[in-house]
Amino acid sequence: MNKVISRTVRLLLPLFAIAALSGCSSIEPWVKPYERDKLADPIMALDGDPVSTAYIQHVFEAREGARGGEGAAGGGCGCN
Amino acid sequence: MIRRVLTFAALLMAFSATHAGVLPDDRADVLYHLYDGGGVQIDGPSVLVRKKAGKSLSFVGNYYVDMISSASIDVVTTASPYTEERKQWSLGMDYLRGNTTMRVNYTTSEESDFDAETVSFSVSQDMFGDLTTVTLSYALGDDLVRRSDDPTFKRPLDRQIYGVGFTQILTKKLISSLNIETITEEGYLNNPYRSVRYFDAGSASGYSFEPELYPNTRTSNAVGLRLRYFLPYRAALEGEYRFFTDTWDIEGHTGSLSYIHPWKDFTFTGKFRYHDQTGAHFYRDLFPGPQATNFRGRDKELSALTSYTFKLQAAYEFLNDDGNDTWGFIKRAKVTASLNILSVDYHEFSDLTAQEVIGSEPLYQLDANIFQIYFSFFY
Numbered sequence: 001m002n003k004v005i006s007r008t009v010r011l012l013l014p015l016f017a018i019a020a021l022s023g024c025s026s027i028e029p030w031v032k033p034y035e036r037d038k039l040a041d042p043i044m045a046l047d048g049d050p051v052s053t054a055y056i057q058h059v060f061e062a063r064e065g066a067r068g069g070e071g072a073a074g075g076g077c078g079c080n
Numbered sequence: 081m082i083r084r085v086l087t088f089a090a091l092l093m094a095f096s097a098t099h100a101g102v103l104p105d106d107r108a109d110v111l112y113h114l115y116d117g118g119g120v121q122i123d124g125p126s127v128l129v130r131k132k133a134g135k136s137l138s139f140v141g142n143y144y145v146d147m148i149s150s151a152s153i154d155v156v157t158t159a160s161p162y163t164e165e166r167k168q169w170s171l172g173m174d175y176l177r178g179n180t181t182m183r184v185n186y187t188t189s190e191e192s193d194f195d196a197e198t199v200s201f202s203v204s205q206d207m208f209g210d211l212t213t214v215t216l217s218y219a220l221g222d223d224l225v226r227r228s229d230d231p232t233f234k235r236p237l238d239r240q241i242y243g244v245g246f247t248q249i250l251t252k253k254l255i256s257s258l259n260i261e262t263i264t265e266e267g268y269l270n271n272p273y274r275s276v277r278y279f280d281a282g283s284a285s286g287y288s289f290e291p292e293l294y295p296n297t298r299t300s301n302a303v304g305l306r307l308r309y310f311l312p313y314r315a316a317l318e319g320e321y322r323f324f325t326d327t328w329d330i331e332g333h334t335g336s337l338s339y340i341h342p343w344k345d346f347t348f349t350g351k352f353r354y355h356d357q358t359g360a361h362f363y364r365d366l367f368p369g370p371q372a373t374n375f376r377g378r379d380k381e382l383s384a385l386t387s388y389t390f391k392l393q394a395a396y397e398f399l400n401d402d403g404n405d406t407w408g409f410i411k412r413a414k415v416t417a418s419l420n421i422l423s424v425d426y427h428e429f430s431d432l433t434a435q436e437v438i439g440s441e442p443l444y445q446l447d448a449n450i451f452q453i454y455f456s457f458f459y
Contacts, residue, residue, distance in 0.1 A: 028209070029208060029209025029210070029211050030211070031211060031249050031251065031252050033209075033210070035252045036249070036252070038252060038253050038310040039249060039252070039253070039255055039310070041310065041314070041316075042347075043310075043314070043315070043316045043340045043342055043347065044255060044308055044310055044316055046247070046255065046257055046306065046308060049109075049416065049454075049456070050109075050128065051109040051111050051126050051128045051142070051454060052109075052111060052416065052418065052452055052454060055111065055113050055126060055452065056420060056450065056452070059115060059420075059422075059450055060353075060355070060387075060389075062381070063381060063387065063422070063424060063446070063448075064332065064355055064357060064381060064385070064387060064424075065324075065326075065328075065330040065332065065357050065359075065360065065381050065382050065385075066300075066302065066322070066324035066330065066332035066334060066355070066357055067263065067300060067302065067324070068241070068243075068259075068261035068263055068300065068302040068304075068324070069259050069260065069261045069302025069303055069304035069322045069323075069324065070259060070302075070304045070320075070322060071245055071257050071259040071304060071306065
């Protein structure tokens with residue numbers, strides 16, 4: 001358990017550092033808002049169908065030993 | 081295993097990727113799902129409704145049902161075919177403040193021999209001119225495992241999920257997401273009905289069965305990377321890779337490639353997915369004798385295996401607000417149908433229904449079709 005906690009803390013520390021930096025940074029976005037028309041196209045949505053994605057990811061979790069790390073997941077049938 | 085995976089699903093649902101700074105669209109989805117393969121049929125509905133309340137709140141509810149009819153290879157070889165039903169409810173809320181989105185979610189599910197409750201929380205932050213979204217998430221699951229044939233049997237199972245996610249716009253045409261997840265579990269992890277097989281010279285078949293016995297803890301880590309690219313013409317290509325490892329010595333590699341092509345009011349998607357994993361350290365297809373090792377398992381999902389999935393999907397938008405027709409408050413609507421063809425090759429799980437001599441049974445292979453049809457309404 002301690003290993004897990006220390007691993008999680010190690011993961012989160014850089015994140016908090018980034019978050020802290022973001023408050024006062026002057027990093028210029030290299031893709032301007034008006035240049036994001038293609039990214040705004042529905043075909044570029046990373047999860048445009050949440051119910052379906054959740055279902056199918058669950059089907060894979062039931063069939064395989066691996067889980068998580070896919071960002072969006074959940075719901076679905078269980079099938080042994 | 082069914083219940084365990086369903087609970088994971090509930091936990092992970094709370095982590096669905098969203099962009100901070102913007103609340104998700106108001107929508108309603110009505111889905112019918114059908115899984116058919118390996119002697120198992122599972123079908124049922126899933127209904128999701130999401131609605132904003134003011135400018136900073138969005139509520140979401142989901143009702144999901146599995147109706148299971150199972151005569152799978154595990155059931156045929158060691159138990160009796162069965163039918164059961166599982167119902168799951170979930171309710172969530174998103175709260176937007178500036179570039180920060182906070183989300184809470186509660187999920188509960190009921191089954192004849194399993195109860196699960198989950199609470200989850202996540203915070204997403206947009207930064208660097210909205211090029212980057214960082215999400216931190218945590219979920220706590222509290223399950224109770226029972227046996228349908230023994231009312232006194234009750235075993236707890238606790239679960240925690242820690243997640244960190246990054247969504248990053250890389251170029252005008254390329255977006256990526258990186259997700260890291262650690263899952264810890266403690267409690268009753270094995271299936272109360274499942275058995276392992278061991279060599280038994282006194283048995284006519286040459287083997288006998290005894291209950292499986294898993295470790296009481298499991299910790300897994302997964303890292304997933306997705307890249308989606310807008311092609312020179314209006315179509316998109318997506319690549320995805322995930323590395324998985326856990327304290328049961330399962331190591332998995334999952335990769336997929338998708339192509340999304342719109343045409344008039346249709347959107348077509350094709351996808352190929354590949355998964356390969358090693359087996360759990362306590363997994364054996366045939367143990368040398370009874371109680372041969374401290375922990376014993378023969379769930380085929382814990383075997384070394386390779387799976388292949390082909391997906392075809394078509395969506396048709398039959399209502400949109402570009403034209404004059406709308407249905408009252410509904411601005412846009414579409415219907416989507418998809419078929420996933422799944423094939424799993426188990427490298428250490430024998431097909432005992434083949435009735436071959438012990439040691440020479442063929443390896444089991446699973447072929448399944450997964451069908452979905454759903455209507456989505458946006459308002």
